[in-house]
Each structure stands twice: as structure tokens, then as C-alpha cells.
Amino acid sequence: MSEFAFELELCAALEDGEHGDSVVARQLGGSVADPGGRILDIVCVEPGPEFAERVAITGETIPEAAIESDVGTGRARFWKDAFDCHPEHARRIVERACEIGFFERERRGGRDYVRQIARYPDWYGTIVGIENKPDLGTPGDLEAQLRTDASLGLVDEAILATESYVTRAHLNRIPDEIGVWRFFPETGDLEVIREPTRLPVSEPGIEPLAERPGRTDVAVVSAAEKARARRRLAERAYGKGWRTYAFPDCEAYESATDRGATLPYCSWKGRVVDPASECGSACDGFEAAETPDVDLEGEREGRTPWVADPGGARRQSGLDQFL
Incomplete structure (x- = not known):
């Protein structure tokens, strides 16, 4: 099984299992x-x-600059005074924040003032990062990636997920803090080989930057920088989810529903495919057809706590119409 298919199958299993109340993204x-x-x-x-x-508030990712701005929920502020950045960048942030419903706008004396529709909440808890490597016989940069996760401590728990049989030699090659799962895509079963150790997310971390013979360049990342990065990660996960794939406009496409999730299955190849890299006229099995009508956003909304558009008609037009 390809890493892409393994990843989708694991996401579907997590959403259908004990992580069903969590935000799952990839x-x-x-x-x-x-x-x-x-x-x-x-x-x-x-x-x-x-x-x-x-x-x-919104089903979209809230921009970090909007969260950190001086726009609050009380008195509306002139938009330019609420940002410590270039006005063009501030304008784009305001436009986006108004579009998704995080800011609301009012017009005074020919100028636009904005306020938050609600205080930004303390909404996320434990963040788990999972590295997928279905075949441990071709590890690639696996060890370096997991060393980064352990030393940086951006996520609360870091886990390696594989379909391979896990030996003691495999465990000895990755940091002790990293948990290990064996996942069986055909059944959705998950075996915990090793529990992850909680990482020190509230402390400074070490991020490896570049390796060369006898030397590794690193950056010391402060606790405050990690806190902002964790919020960005959580926000991106909430807005993006894991159903970010398209479906091929090909006769060979079939709707494969695994554990309640619709995946891009190719009957010609006999497996789940990555349409972005495997489908199209270059494929010998390609036969042009209508693009499948699959509502992935509706599927996510129906199976998870996420809500696509809680504000309904509250969305506002862009600020540039006033400038």
C-alpha cells in the first residue's frame, strides 16, 4: 500500500475510533x-x-495575525491602528478575517472599523503528531524526522504508524519518546507497540536545521515561539481537516467508503490512488468521465464536531471594496 493510501486509511480509522471527537488533519x-x-x-x-x-466562530482557519492583532471584542478600532505590520498585509488579514466571520466591520466617517465577533477561545488540548511509514524496510528520513519531533517538542505526543512487523532493532533506532503503532488498513485495527512519552511543550525546544559531516546546525526555539506555533498548527488543522484530495474525472473511479470515509478508489489499479500524482491522460487506464460529485465537506461535518459555516449569512465582503 502506498503511503498516501495508508495515510487516508489511518485518518478514517482515527475519525471512526477513539479520536472521533478530535480534529484530525494531515x-x-x-x-x-x-x-x-x-x-x-x-x-x-x-x-x-x-x-x-x-x-x-467559523469553520475556516483563523489567521494568526488576526488573533494577535489589537482588534478586540469591545470598541471597534480603525483597522490600520490594530496591526503592527505593512498596511497591505494588514488589509489582507482584515479582509480574510471579515470574510470568515472572525471580524465584523462598521463604517464611520468614510473609514472602516473592525472588532472581533467573539473572544478567541482556549479551544484545543493535547496535540498528537503521527508519522506514517507503512514499510519500515524503506525508512527514508524517518529517524531524522522523529528526532526533530522529540527534540523540538512542538506536539504533546509523537507517534510512528506502520504496517510492518516491528522488531526490537526498529525500536532502538528511534527516540524513546516516540510511540509506535502497528496499523492494519484492511481491517482498521490498531495495535499499540509502544506508548508515547509526553513531550515538554511548555519548555524551549531544539530544532535541527541542517546536517553535515560531524556537525548539525540547530535553532533554540523559545517556549513562547512554540506556543504560537502550536496555535497555528491547531488552527490549520481545524480549518483544513484531512479530506484535501480530489477525485479523478475518469471512468475507473469508484466510490470506496471505508469506515464512513469516501476515498479515491481506482477500479483499474484496484486500490486507493492519489489523483494529483497518479491520474490523468498519462495513465493507461484513463477514460474521461464527469468529475464525481462527492461532498467531502458535508461528510466531514456529518461525522465530526466541525461545523462548516456556523455564522451563516454573517460572512462579509472584502475590505478592498471600501479602499
Whole structure:
């Protein structure tokens, strides 16, 4: 099974199992000093004490700059005065925050003033990062990736998920803090080989940047930087989810529903495929057809606590119409 298919099957199983109340997402940035330097395959965000308040705001990712701005829930502020950044960037943030319903706007004397529709809540708890490696015989950069997770401590728990039989030699090659799961995609069964150790997310972390013979460049990441990165990670997970794939416009596509999740299954290949890299006219089995009508957003809303648009008609047009 490809890593892509393994990842989707595991996401479906997590959503259908004990993590059904959590926010499950995939392919999110898991580094701080080097944005994009570490991508987490799967992220599970457990609800915090004010999760319902977060659900009530918007189904989209709230921009970090909007959260950190001086826009509050009380008196509306002139939008330019609420940001410590270039006005063009501030304008884009305000537009987006108004569009998704996190800000509301009023017009005074030819100028726009904004306020938050609600206080940003304490909505997330434990964050779990999962690295997928179905075949441990081809580990790639697995050890370096898991060392980064352990030393940086951005997520509360880090786990390796595999379909392979796990030996003592495998366990000895990865940090002791990393949990290990054996996952069986055909049945959805999950065997815990080793429980993860809680990582020190409230303390400074060490992020490896580059390795060369006899030397590894690192960055010391402060606790405050990690806290902001954790909030960005949780927000991105909430807005994105894991159903970020398309479906091929091909006769060979069939709706495969595994544990309540609709996956892109190809009858010609006989397996779940990644339409972005495997489908199209270059495929020998390709036969053009109508793009399948699959409502992934509706599926997510029906199976998880996430709500697509709690504000309904509250969404507002962009700020640029006034400027």
C-alpha cells in the first residue's frame, strides 16, 4: 500500500475510533525556525475546555495575525491602528478575517472599523503528531524526522504508524519518546507497540536545521515561539481537516467508503490512488468521465464536531471594496 493510501486509511480509522471527537488533519507544518522543514503526516487535536466556542466562530482557519492583532471584542478600532505590520498585509488579514466571520466591520466617517465577533477561545488540548511509514524496510528520513519531533517538542505526543512487523532493532533506532503503532488498513485495527512519552511543550525546544559531516546546525526555539506555533498548527488543522484530495474525472473511479470515509478508489489499479500524482491522460487506464460529485465537506461535518459555516449569512465582503 502506498503511503498516501495508508495515510487516508489511518485518518478514517482515527475519525471512526477513539479520536472521533478530535480534529484530525494531515500534511501540516511541524517546525518553527525553518517553516516547511518538517511536515507532519497526521495531526490529531483533542478538544480543549472552550471547543464549542471555537466551533461557533467559523469553520475556516483563523489567521494568526488576526488573533494577535489589537482588534478586540469591545470598541471597534480603525483597522490600520490594530496591526503592527505593512498596511497591505494588514488589509489582507482584515479582509480574510471579515470574510470568515472572525471580524465584523462598521463604517464611520468614510473609514472602516473592525472588532472581533467573539473572544478567541482556549479551544484545543493535547496535540498528537503521527508519522506514517507503512514499510519500515524503506525508512527514508524517518529517524531524522522523529528526532526533530522529540527534540523540538512542538506536539504533546509523537507517534510512528506502520504496517510492518516491528522488531526490537526498529525500536532502538528511534527516540524513546516516540510511540509506535502497528496499523492494519484492511481491517482498521490498531495495535499499540509502544506508548508515547509526553513531550515538554511548555519548555524551549531544539530544532535541527541542517546536517553535515560531524556537525548539525540547530535553532533554540523559545517556549513562547512554540506556543504560537502550536496555535497555528491547531488552527490549520481545524480549518483544513484531512479530506484535501480530489477525485479523478475518469471512468475507473469508484466510490470506496471505508469506515464512513469516501476515498479515491481506482477500479483499474484496484486500490486507493492519489489523483494529483497518479491520474490523468498519462495513465493507461484513463477514460474521461464527469468529475464525481462527492461532498467531502458535508461528510466531514456529518461525522465530526466541525461545523462548516456556523455564522451563516454573517460572512462579509472584502475590505478592498471600501479602499
